[in-house]
Amino acid sequence: MRKLADLLKHPLRELQGEVDEAVSPERYTLLRRKIIALMVAATLIPLSVMAVLNYYEHQNAMAREIQNPLRVLVNKTKNSFELFLAERTSTVSLIASAYTYQELADQQKLARIFSVMKREFEGFVDLGLIDEHGTQVNYVGPYTLQGKNYADQRWFQEVRLKGKYVSDVFMGFRKFPHVIVAVQHMTEDGRTWILRATLDTKQFERIIASMSLEPDADAFLVNGQGLMQTSSNNYGKVLEKVSFPLPPMTYEPTVVNMTDPLGREVFLAYAYFPDADFVLMAVKPRSSSLKTWYTVRGDLLFIFVAGVAVVLIAAMRVTDALIRRMKEAEDRRELALREVEHSQKLSSIGRLAAGVAHEVNNPLAIINEKTGLMKDILDMQGDFPAKAKLLAQVESVLRAVERCRGITHRMLGFARRMDVSIEDLDLSELIRETAGFLANEAMHRKVDVQLDMDPELPRIVSDRSQLQQVFLNLFNNALAAVADGGNITVTARPESDGVRVSVADNGCGMSEETLKHIFEPFFTTKKGKGTGLGLSITYGIIKRLGGEISVESTQGVGTTLTITLPKGQREALA
Amino acid sequence: MRDALFMGRLTAGATHEMQNILATIRESGGLMEDLLAVGGEGFAHAERFKKGLCVLAEQVERGMALSEQLNYCAHAPEATPAGAEVNEAMRSLVGLYRRDAARKRVNLVLAAGRTGLRTSLRALELMGRAGLALDCALALLPQGSQLMLSVEEQGGLAVLRLDSPGYEALRGQEPFAELERRARALGAGVSAGPGGQGVVLSLPKPQA
Amino acid sequence: MNKKDWKILLVDDEHEFITTLAERLELRGITPRVAFDGESALAAVAQEEPQVIVLDVLMPGIKGLEVLERVKRSNPRVQVLLLTGHGSTRDGIEGMRLGAFDYMMKPLNIDTLIEKMESAIDYAGKAANLG
Structure with a gap:
């Protein structure tokens, strides 16, 4: 409805739209945007998808590469722990079966056994013999624990039940983290006793230290209740509760991603011990372990961004070039249209100009007659004071009218070049007349125009106005090419069956490239100016008139355009 | 359009020249009037002559007006930014x-x-x-x-x-x-x- | 033939031009008649046949060339001098084809005009003698 109202209000709007469209630069802007968007989408979407896939693929590969060694390390370390514990347990077990109760109960003997043990295996702190009632019968070690009763302690119950026992780390009486390895032995006579050794947890620390982890990484032992068995850097001291929940139980070394209580993204590698209530854990912050990944990711990102930039620039460049081409093509079409228009128009405007020039002749004729009459009157009259002066003025007016007539003549001359006619003509006169049009400009610019016409030049049958246009073009081009004070030489010579005319200038000359295209329509060296139709029109006319046109030019030296015209007309013209 | 512009340039030059010439004719006419005023004694046909000068002046003006029109035509092929x-x-x-x-x-x-x-x-x-x-x-x-x-x-x-x-x-x-x-x-x-x-x-x- | 006896008709729509021209011719002993358009020119010819018509090509109403054609049809002995203001010699040539004696461009040189009138009258006389 509104549209209709608008239309009624501005009935010419549609028309206006049409007009605007022909020259609208927005259309190109829009087109340019669309093309760029399309090109960018067509290239960037696959590129982005590839980049994203690559990113994740790469990230996973990198993660695996980091997780695997960690898993292996955890496994190895777990084995070390197991080996350590198994060794210690079997040592204690061996001693228990190799010696009799009496021998072990002998203070001296036990001391000697213990010293051998300590020498052979690191980590033993003390060794004690406990009877079936839980009383420590004999003891070798740094503390005085002889006679102490362990009957109501958990480890004692367990060793009685299972025969072997490896304790969690605990402080015990000695307020020092340690692990107990206890073995129960039964003699043939049914007596049972327990050999109990305490291990220094320093050995645990050493095993962990042997993992030689980076400073920000962490490895520690935790028991089934989540109590720290060794000190960790970040997650609590010995026997403190570990600051994150235990991962699901598995004996296989496993790596999980998690956020630790410090808020860091970490890899947690862990494994439960099958024979002891321990979990070995190694924590490695992802940031440090993925340092290489980050550099790789940086590279990837850089390549992606660079790629995008290249795509954008290329898209813009290509589009610009494309649009420019389109614009040029459209401009040319427009130009061609206008040229066609223009040729029709020129005839009417030429006619108008001729009309005005003719009009001007009327007052001139009257002035001429009136002045002539005044001269007649003066001539008839006898002498009087002002006569001579008046006569001089009258003569001056008559001369002025004569000059004016020359001008209108010239104007009518070039208005006349719109008429088409084939006539028998004197080429040198035509060249002289045409050169006359430019005499003023040449004089102004102090350009020396030499007309070298062979007096024997034959008359030719051709189109006067078309030839006039040809020479006007050639002279105009030559004038445009020369610097102020330059030279233009026009030479006309008879040829076997025609005439050869050359227009030589000592102007700027043309490059080879320009020479190649000089006769093409729309070619112009005057950027932004001129229609470029000059020489192609000239070429067209000369060809139509059955002649030839050629150009020679040296840059910086000058240009010579030579045309040959036949004496008579060929049928082509008819 | 180059041809039209070029022709326009030629025409403009020509009209300019023509206006100059018409102006000199106008001046000559004025001078003759002055000469008649001061040294016209004994000129029997002075009146007839004066009438001629009037016509001269009229026709010069007519020519001027026409050449101005022609000058407008000469500049007509040029594009003006304002339209x-x-x-x-x-x-x-x-x-x-x-x-x-x-x-x-x-x-x-x-x-x-x-x-x-x-x-x-x-x-x-x-x-x-x-x-x-x-x-x-x-x-x-x-x-x-x-x-x-x-x-x-x-x-x-x-x-x-x-x-x-x-x-x-x-x-x-x-x-x-x-x-x-x-x-x-x-x-x-x-x-x-x-x-x-x-x-x-x-x-x-x-x-x- | 004495110039006083020449029968001349001047035709142009430019009053000032044609009357001044007439005045100048009178000073030279020629007494022309004048007409300001085609119709009155034809009427003048019908009234009394001139020897020479000086005819402007461009006039309102009946055009010069048409006047020429009609005069040549009705009074073939009349010689016509065409005045063309047009830079193109085409009108002049066309006029010659239609039987004009010669053509001249404005502004005129009066002596040339009188010479042409004279040769036109001579030519008419010779043609009459031959005929």
Whole structure:
């Protein structure tokens, strides 16, 4: 409805739209945007998808590469722990079966056994013999624990039940983290006793230290209740509760991603011990372990961004070039249209100009007659004071009218070049007349125009106005090419069956490239100016008139355009 | 357009020269009057001579006016950034056509409209189109008729209206189709005038 | 033949031009008649046949060339000198084809005009003698 109202209000709007469209630069802007968007989408979407896939693929590969060694390390370390514990347990077990109760109960003997043990295996702190009632019968070690009763302690119950026992780390009486390895032995006579050794947890620390982890990484032992068995850097001291929940139980070394209580993204590698209530854990912050990944990711990102930039620039460049081409093509079409228009128009405007020039002749004729009459009157009259002066003025007016007539003549001359006619003509006169049009400009610019016409030049049958246009073009081009004070030489010579005319200038000359295209329509060296139709029109006319046109030019030296015209007309013209 | 511009340059140079010459004739005329005033005793035909000088002066003015018109034509192919002033172009065109019209005994009048109306067309293109319309009209109108060209504003656009009794017959004619075609090529529109009378040429507005 | 007896008709729509021209011719002993358009020119010819018509090509109403054609049809002995203002010699040539004696461009040189009138009258006399 509104549209209709608008239309009624501005009935010419549609028309206006049409007009605007022909020259609208927005259309190109829009087109340019669309093309760029399309090109960018067509290239960037696959590129982005590839980049994203690559990113994740790469990230996973990198993660695996980091997780695997960690898993292996955890496994190895777990084995070390197991080996350590198994060794210690079997040592204690061996001693228990190799010696009799009496021998072990002998203070001296036990001391000697213990010293051998300590020498052979690191980590033993003390060794004690406990009877079936839980009383420590004999003891070798740094503390005085002889006679102490362990009957109501958990480890004692367990060793009685299972025969072997490896304790969690605990402080015990000695307020020092340690692990107990206890073995129960039964003699043939049914007596049972327990050999109990305490291990220094320093050995645990050493095993962990042997993992030689980076400073920000962490490895520690935790028991089934989540109590720290060794000190960790970040997650609590010995026997403190570990600051994150235990991962699901598995004996296989496993790596999980998690956020630790410090808020860091970490890899947690862990494994439960099958024979002891321990979990070995190694924590490695992802940031440090993925340092290489980050550099790789940086590279990837850089390549992606660079790629995008290249795509954008290329898209813009290509589009610009494309649009420019389109614009040029459209401009040319427009130009061609206008040229066609223009040729029709020129005839009417030429006619108008001729009309005005003719009009001007009327007052001139009257002035001429009136002045002539005044001269007649003066001539008839006898002498009087002002006569001579008046006569001089009258003569001056008559001369002025004569000059004016020359001008209108010239104007009518070039208005006349719109008429088409084939006539028998004197080429040198035509060249002289045409050169006359430019005499003023040449004089102004102090350009020396030499007309070298062979007096024997034959008359030719051709189109006067078309030839006039040809020479006007050639002279105009030559004038445009020369610097102020330059030279233009026009030479006309008879040829076997025609005439050869050359227009030589000592102007700027043309490059080879320009020479190649000089006769093409729309070619112009005057950027932004001129229609470029000059020489192609000239070429067209000369060809139509059955002649030839050629150009020679040296840059910086000058240009010579030579045309040959036949004496008579060929049928082509008819 | 280069040719037209070039021709325009030549014409402009020529009209300039012509105006100079006409000015010298004017001066000569003035000088002769002075000479007659101070040294005219004994000149029997002084009155006749003086009459001649008057005619001289009149004709010089006429020549001046014409060469100004010609000068406008000479500059008509040039593009002006603000666009061609429609009234000015029409005044010049009607000046050029008045004699043509008189020869066909048609009284051509220009009803100049609002001044300052502009169009993106060059003056030459504008004059060419309007001239074509005038040609059509002059070819068709009976002797002794009246032809009015007016410049009007319609919806922000400059329009030219050609009106004359019996002119509506024009729209069916061959030259009219040609006019329509050419006007369209330049982005101008041709339509019937109000009440189906005459012809309206709507001109593209100047580029902002 | 004495110039006083020449029968000349000047035709142009430019009053000032044609009356001044007439005045100048009178000063040279020629007494022309004048007409300001085609119709009155034809009427003047019908009234009294001139020897020479000086005829402007461009006039309102009946054009110069048409006047020429009609005069040549009705009064073939009349010689016509065409005045063309048009830069194109086409009108002149066309006029010659239609039987004009010669053509001249405005502004005129009066002596040349009188010479041409004289040769036109001579030519007419010879043609009459031959005929």
